[in-house]
Amino acid sequence: MQRLAPFPLVDKTRSTLALPDWTVPAWIAGIVVAGAALRAVWAFQVGLHPDEALYASWALRIADGSDPALLGVYVDKPPFLIYLLAGIAWLMGNTPASVNHLQQIVVAGRLAAAVAGLVSLTLLYSIARQIYGQRVAMLAVAMLAASPLAARLSPSLLTDPWLLLFMLLGLWAALGKRPWLTGLACGLAFATKQQALLILPLVVAAFLLVQTEITAPGATSRSPRLRKSPSQPRAGIAAVTGRSWLEFGDFRSPFKQRSGDLWRLLGGFTLIATLVLWWDSQRWQWMPSYWERSATTYGGLAVVTGPQLARHLAEWMQVLTTVLGLPLLLLTAILCGGRLIVAIRERGSGAVPTAGANRVQRFDALLGLFMAAYLAVHLATSLAPWDRYALPVAPVLALLLARIVLWWTDRLALQGRRSAVVALAAIVAVGALWAIATAASPRFPVADNSTYDGVPAIAEHIRDSEPATAVVYHRWFGWHYGYYLYGTDLDRRWWQSPADLARQAADQLDRRQLVALPSAEDRQAVEAALKQNGLALAPVLTATHRDGSPSAVLFSIESSAGAVAGG
Structure with missing residues (x-):
């Protein structure tokens, strides 16, 4: 009966299922x-x-x-x-x-x-x-x-x-x-x-x-x-035995x-x-x-x-x-x-x-x-x-x-x-x-950045089309804005909750105010909080994925009357 050496065994000369060396x-x-x-x-x-x-x-x-x-x-x-x-x-x-x-x-x-x-x-x-x-x-x-x-x-x-x-x-x-x-x-x-x-x-x-x-x-x-080195003279034990001490x-x-x-x-x-x-x-x-x-x-x-x-x-x-x-x-x-x-x-x-x-x-x-x-x-x-x-x-x-x-x-x-x-x-x-x-597969969850596909388009609009004095609120895209809006003087502000966003927006009615929300997020709570402060969301830009489906929406925050008129 053939005996097998216990794992791990590696015989680097073994040819079983081996490929030709030239390949x-x-x-x-x-x-x-x-x-x-x-x-x-x-x-x-x-x-x-x-x-x-x-x-x-x-x-x-x-x-x-x-x-x-x-x-x-x-x-x-x-x-x-x-x-x-x-x-x-x-x-x-x-x-x-x-x-x-x-x-x-x-x-x-x-x-x-x-x-x-x-x-x-x-x-x-x-x-x-x-x-x-x-x-x-x-x-x-x-x-x-x-x-x-x-x-x-x-x-x-x-x-x-x-x-x-x-x-x-x-x-x-x-x-x-x-x-x-x-x-x-x-x-x-x-x-x-x-x-x-x-x-x-x-x-x-x-x-x-x-x-x-x-x-x-x-x-x-x-x-x-x-x-x-062979050229070196031998001495001591090497001279007697003919072998180097290193051997x-x-x-x-x-x-x-x-x-x-x-x-x-x-x-x-x-x-x-x-x-x-x-x-x-x-x-x-x-x-x-x-x-x-x-x-x-x-x-x-x-x-x-x-x-x-x-x-x-x-x-x-x-x-x-x-x-x-x-x-x-x-x-x-x-x-x-x-x-x-x-x-x-x-x-x-x-x-x-x-x-x-x-x-x-x-x-x-x-x-x-x-x-x-x-x-x-x-x-x-x-x-x-x-x-x-x-x-x-x-x-x-x-x-x-x-x-x-x-x-x-x-x-x-x-x-x-x-x-x-x-x-x-x-x-x-x-x-x-x-x-x-x-x-x-695009559905593989590792390193899946598709949630943020729309951020470059939104940032490009803000850089090119919005006033330098605008306030840009962020909750999901703050680090992205730090990169894509680098070098601008825009006032970027983080909001913790819909109520916090409404409170901050109510204090800045004299300025252009923008907020981007992922399409997958339910914005009803945001709209309700803004409504309590006489404010509303007005769509500015819808950014899409490569397949054309919505990725994120950029809104301006307006007074309720202004938002209705703008719509």
Whole structure:
């Protein structure tokens, strides 16, 4: 009976269902191109996520030189993305002359993020190939390319695509024994989003695993930096035995190498982290740190208990289904469960793992611990079940799916069950097509900004056709106005409730007053509150979605008699 080594097993020379080597570049290029097409289409959507609008408005303050350190606004994010967007805005002309110009800046920023997403695909392929082999790498990168969550978040002005890029860059640099680049990648992740603190342990642990391999017994003789030059004269033990002391293993040199590489990693991280700290310190005398501000706006964290726990877990499970799509997520769970049963039944019958298998097992354990810890933090605490928080686990789940699918494929093939292999391949293909269709669907809720499709048209009307002394009330579109109306002197005011809007409007009857309401919102309460103060809504402009359906309506607030006459 054929014995199978316990999962994880990776034999990089195995030819079972392997592709010819000459076709691999073409397949990888095809996967990346398909991923690019799936992502690029969403770079041109009209609507802006509120966070996108906020970051873009901050970037304009930097680009035009009016507030280069952002000392005039409350900032709750690290600086990397904001200054990247500022650089894009500066290159495209830092004076926003029109809404169309501002929309072009948005598209450019989204395309830059989409490119970062494509680089993430290539980094994942390189990482997986070094650890698990070519077959796992190809399937994993295909799964990440088809990921609905990654495809929709990648072309955005959010911080998450860049955080994922620096996470994978750090892992790639760690596997390649590049301590400086590993540290710089960690620093850039720290400069991108606070959640980097949950990701940095993974990168550092991967770096330490590689360092352990370098300094293991017998590894020094294979290290280029520790190799004895043939031209150097031999002395001492080398003269007697004909072998260098390095070939016996020196206990000081590995320690020096490991500590030196750790210092280089720390130096790369410190270089970026110091710049972030200096930037943040500029506001400490009169404004909170971005850490303090983010904690304030978020409302703090707490352990979720009691009746809220079930709902919280259900919401997070719904978010996790967007990572690879529900079919592939269920397939991963089923195959992993089956693998666990096989492991229990075949306990003690596996072959002795090789050094390569040990390395793979260590990285499997590392990735498993990371995913378990990352999910535990989000599931057990009051961290909001926002889809973008799940993006860092997308490449890990893609790797896990590729690993378990190919393990079952090899097992079934060795057992001669070709029909089962074909069936499994068909299920994976259908699941991938499901994921692609989900990512391409306008009904997919992730990064769905269609609610805000009408804001650019409304802002364009206000900029071009309304007096500079007008009052613009906002409740849903405040951050959007901060971007699209940047540079204007309009009086923008937030209203908390219909009664609050009516009260403010009653005090400004001598000025032009405007308010935009989403078409999906019931405006009866607003009309009733205004009516009690002798005011009414008069339609000015109806903005639409791409399909022609109403998106938002811009109203002027008039006295009841004026509104009737105007109608």
